Amino acid sequence: MAQYQMPDHTIPFDRLAEGLTPDTFDDQAPGLVARLDRRRVRVVFDFPRKPLPLRSGRRVDPMGFYRQEVLRIPAMDREEEIRFCMALEILWRRLQKARRAAGFSAEDAARYPSVACDDCPNCPPGRERAFAGCIRRDLAPAKRERLRLRHEEFVTARNELIARNLNIVFRLLDRYRKVSVAPEDMIQEANLSLFRAVEGFDFRRGVRFKTYAGYWVNQAFLNAIYNQSRVVRVPAYIQKAMKKIHDARGAVADLADTAGLAEATGVAPELVQTAIAGNRFTLSLDKTVDGESGARMVDLIEGGEEPEKLPDLGERARLGELLEQAFAELNERERRVLQLRYGLGTGKPATLAAVGQELGISLERVRQIQKGALEKLRLGGSSQLLEQFA
16 A cells, blocks of 8 residues: 555555455455554545547437446446455545544444435534534544545545446346336436445455345336336335235135135235235226216216315415415425425426436435425424315
């Protein structure tokens, strides 16, 4: 490491794990981290990118443009991947050490940086919040700066590892071309799963990161299909049980044979019953019963003959005033998320992916903001007045 250290106390990231191997890493890493900190060495990054392809006069759709950006990021072979992951582990250990020096609790010091925002719900506005732990106000400036640098170094390397494996998402997405979930939503979920893959990966086990990440990406695709493909959402665990039952129907012909299905699928008998009961099709209430009478499904439902009357203009105006009053309790981003998600003012609700793209935030962050905003409205002073319009 010493021969690669620059005069300005910096070291290139790609040289950080030079000379280390997975077998010797645990023995050599503590001393390396200590030397880096003792010499106050900063890590510098220079990640290569391929040039953008020449564009024709045709417009490129957002998905095509994103795919082109991913293709610019070079892939890694096995040796490069191992060195990268060892260097990332060194940065993670330096970050934990800086957290402990800043007075973080053991739990906060060991908490892996999340893709989600680190805003602290317990801190008053204006108080500094950083890196999964509240920094003491009397923390020395040098320690505060060191903590900031260690966090930036780790997140930069972590994000690059994810970027180098985004091609896995597109490669595996081809298997799910015929599903009813929008590919943008599938990609968003898969990209988030790569963060979990980085957190759980252990390079010492001899498995390539792209293999491990591929498992998480497939799980993300399946969960997106389970949670978003049906009009009426059926929990993912029930849908998985339903698939096992469907595959076992050749061996057990009678769906009423709960014990036989449970034995053939390895699913608990109670879950078999729940899955069979939950395996229902969804039909539109506007679907005609037959081609002659013109009767609709809604006509067969008690109380379905006449739609409920819409509120008159006075009630609509009152509802608008109450919504405006309730939204005043939210910040600007929360208001915008709810407006886009529920189509307030446009009548066209937007998907999580569309909201995230417009606001420049992740799908998971959109979920968090939406959940927090709805909770504010529920606990706010206008909630009881709005109930009359529910």
